[in-house]
Amino acid sequence: MKLLVIGCGQCGGRIADEFARRDKRARTQRNTEIVTDALAINTDVTDLSGLFFIKSDHRHRILIGGRKSGGHGVGKINExxxxxxxxxGDRVMESVARAQQRSDADAFLLIAGAAGGTGSGAIAELAQQVKEHYVDKPVYALIVLPFRYEEATEERSIYNVGTCLKSVYLVTDAVFLVDNQRYLTDKESIRNNMARINAQVVEPFYNVLCAGEETDAKFVGSRVLDAGDIIQTLAGWSVIGHGRSIIPRSRLPFGAKLDFRNWVAETDKGLHAMNQAKAALSLKCRPEDARRALYLLTAPPGQMSMDLITDLSASLKSIATEAIIRSGDYPRGKDFLDITLILSELTNSARISDYFSKTIRYIYQRKRKRGELGEQRAGLEETLRDIPLLL
Ligand SMILES: Nc1nc2c(ncn2[C@@H]2O[C@H](COP(=O)(O)OP(=O)(O)OP(=O)(O)O)[C@@H](O)[C@H]2O)c(=O)[nH]1
Ligand SMILES: [Mg+2]
Incomplete structure (x- = not known):
């Protein structure tokens, strides 16, 4: 599957840059194209200069709002x-049109950090414009949720997340949720962590995007996961994760068959990778809340068997009980058995509901401070409807 990637704001731009890096790797190592083009949109000129893989001309790194922001961002005001x-937006759309003329993408992926100003505010508006121009193509968003410390110290962050999530959900076909906090390790500082986190965020997409783009029969699975499967799977709130089992280089002499004890261990490797993928989902969620799910098994051809696929499907079905499950196999690599897992159309998310109720509380408190609530006193008078749209 080929994506046209549009990063909005600093966070979005850096993750889009990571997609561009992966695409370069796919082209050199796998002879496949997974990103037709990558654009970065920002109000901050310094952020745009800090990218590495997105082309450096003004059609790929697009500075907007120069007059309003002086080239220094919008300081968290996502409106x-x-x-x-x-x-x-028309300048962005010109770049999108040029990219589409050069190489036709299967879908669009817009990316932003929900807690900031530029990306959080711009992403829904830009997604809507893309959707209006390309009605028959899916438009996806990848939204990064803030670290816990940001929520605790910057009140405005929650409001930005609430308004961004509501707006993006309305105008896109699916929204990948990525929780920054899930990727934090105690040891590193957050600044040093960002590049690693971004690499981890994009990693699970790599095989999923490459699998359907392979042309060499050697790397084409018996059940290929193509753009159609991915598009059929993605709807509404979605999460993605990646898990891996290492396949020890066989110590058996050439041609020797594994006995039944080792065969059992092979099946365990699949389940181990599946469990890892579940544990590494980009946002913690309950698999039973998913209405659609997809997994991709990437492993050396000799490691894939019908039994393994049957076990993996059964294992996923046992937790994603309400989901339609799609799957594919991708004969690639030597030493690893990888599982990529996508859970989609999540009907419930404690985290999202929490953002919405906190946003409503924030609106209520702000009104009260400004004396706009009149005689109303107790209770949350606002409802979800009162969370403003950024459109
Ligand atoms: N994963 C990840 N998160 C990031 C990165 N940069 C910023 N963030 C997160 O994104 C949120 C802030 O959004 P930014 O993208 O910095 O804001 P912006 O869109 O540039 O908006 P303004 O600077 O306010 O104009 C915070 O929650 C950060 O933790 C990044 O490179 N990777
Ligand atoms: Mg910024």
């Missing part, structure tokens, strides 16, 4: 980010 995207 301003939305306004600028509304006014200057």
């Amino acid at each position: 301003l980010g939305a306004e600028i995207a509304r006014e200057e």
